[in-house]
Amino acid sequence: MASSYFHRTRLRRVQRGAGMRGNEGGHLNLVPLVDILTSIVFFSLLTYTGTALAALTSFDLVLPPVVVTSPEEVKQIKSEKDVLNLLLAVRVTNDHLEIEHSAEGGFHTRIDSLNTASLDSLQALMTELRARYPQNRDVTVIPSDEVAYDDIVRVLERLKMARFSAIALGTKARATKVTTP
Amino acid sequence: MSRARDMRSLRRSQQFGKFRVMQLNLVPLVDTFVSIVFFTLTTTTVGELAPVVPGVTLPETTVGTPALSQLTLGVGATVTLANHPVMATLDAAAEPSDDPRMPLKIPTLYRAMKHMADSLRKANGSDDEGGVKISLAIQGDKTMRYDLLSRFMQTARMAGFRKLSLQVQRVGSGP
Numbered sequence: 196m197a198s199s200y201f202h203r204t205r206l207r208r209v210q211r212g213a214g215m216r217g218n219e220g221g222h223l224n225l226v227p228l229v230d231i232l233t234s235i236v237f238f239s240l241l242t243y244t245g246t247a248l249a250a251l252t253s254f255d256l257v258l259p260p261v262v263v264t265s266p267e268e269v270k271q272i273k274s275e276k277d278v279l280n281l282l283l284a285v286r287v288t289n290d291h292l293e294i295e296h297s298a299e300g301g302f303h304t305r306i307d308s309l310n311t312a313s314l315d316s317l318q319a320l321m322t323e324l325r326a327r328y329p330q331n332r333d334v335t336v337i338p339s340d341e342v343a344y345d346d347i348v349r350v351l352e353r354l355k356m357a358r359f360s361a362i363a364l365g366t367k368a369r370a371t372k373v374t375t376p
Numbered sequence: 377m378s379r380a381r382d383m384r385s386l387r388r389s390q391q392f393g394k395f396r397v398m399q400l401n402l403v404p405l406v407d408t409f410v411s412i413v414f415f416t417l418t419t420t421t422v423g424e425l426a427p428v429v430p431g432v433t434l435p436e437t438t439v440g441t442p443a444l445s446q447l448t449l450g451v452g453a454t455v456t457l458a459n460h461p462v463m464a465t466l467d468a469a470a471e472p473s474d475d476p477r478m479p480l481k482i483p484t485l486y487r488a489m490k491h492m493a494d495s496l497r498k499a500n501g502s503d504d505e506g507g508v509k510i511s512l513a514i515q516g517d518k519t520m521r522y523d524l525l526s527r528f529m530q531t532a533r534m535a536g537f538r539k540l541s542l543q544v545q546r547v548g549s550g551p
Binding site: 199202203205206209223224225227228230231235250251252253254255256258338339340341342343344345347348349351352355356364366 | 382383386389404406407410411426428436437438439442480511513516518521522523525526538539540541543544545546
């Protein structure tokens with residue numbers, strides 16, 4: 196009886212072990228995942244420099260056109276596309292806009308003020324000029340010194356909407372140091 | 377009889393125990409993959425976006441081409457080139473040119489830009505004094521006057537940066 200009891204006990208122990216193994220599978224160790232997420236948070240905080248990421252857009256500027264006079268410079272012109280057949284300029288001041296171009300004996304018009312309505316007028320006029328001279332996509336913007344950068348960008352925005360892709364920012368000729376308050 | 381059956385059962389269970397499936401812990405592998413996917417998505421999405429220079433309030437626009445990360449001249453309270461402060465903006469505005477033919481030149485900024493342009497030329501293997509092929513983006517505060525902006529632009533062009541772009545903040549759609 197004693198040996199029989201021993202063997203039954205042994206058998207039950209084996210069966211209990213097998214039963215326990217059979218209940219495995221529902222165990223998921225989340226500790227390494229938490230460790231890695233902690234590392235990510237730590238290094239993200241460590242490398243954060245305070246720079247904000249935003250949807251930025253850019254206005255690519257080209258160099259203003261130049262008048263070529265010497266024969267050597269004329270030889271450097273590779274194709275007819277490099278030659279502008281229309282000089283178009285937009286002067287920007289704090290109280291008005293001026294549009295000038297060189298075709299048809301010269302064109303000059305003035306749009307008073309620098310508000311949304313005047314910018315709408317500018318866009319309409321520039322769209323018309325773009326349609327009239329489709330080969331010309333160049334325009335030179337010449338802001339006055341006192342014009343704010345924000346206003347210049349608003350003008351550039353309207354020129355882009357009028358489908359002028361080659362925009363140059365010009366400046367008036369100076370001989371002395373510029374002072375800025 | 378019962379004992380023999382018990383022993384057979386015990387031996388059978390021990391034999392089957394030899395063929396147990398070995399445990400393979402895949403949890404660390406999955407965690408590593410999670411990390412890789414996280415950093416891959418972060419660097420592909422964020423890495424190419426142009427960051428806004430701290431302290432600069434950009435003008436807003438509805439048009440323009442999407443701006444990617446590039447060499448940036450920031451103009452806020454401080455003038456920064458590639459995120460390194462160069463000089464105070466007020467000092468830049470007050471600094472006179474040292475070249476009578478170029479009255480808009482800012483000498484201190486010119487030296488920093490020339491150093492940067494020379495480094496870029498050297499990295500590209502071109503030692504000539506031609507223009508730098510990399511575009512320079514300007515992020516200026518929207519309250520900045522044009523006379524100051526024109527000084528920055530001329531100084532950049534003198535240093536060799538032929539391609540300039542103005543980076544501004546994009547909002548909504550066009551009117």
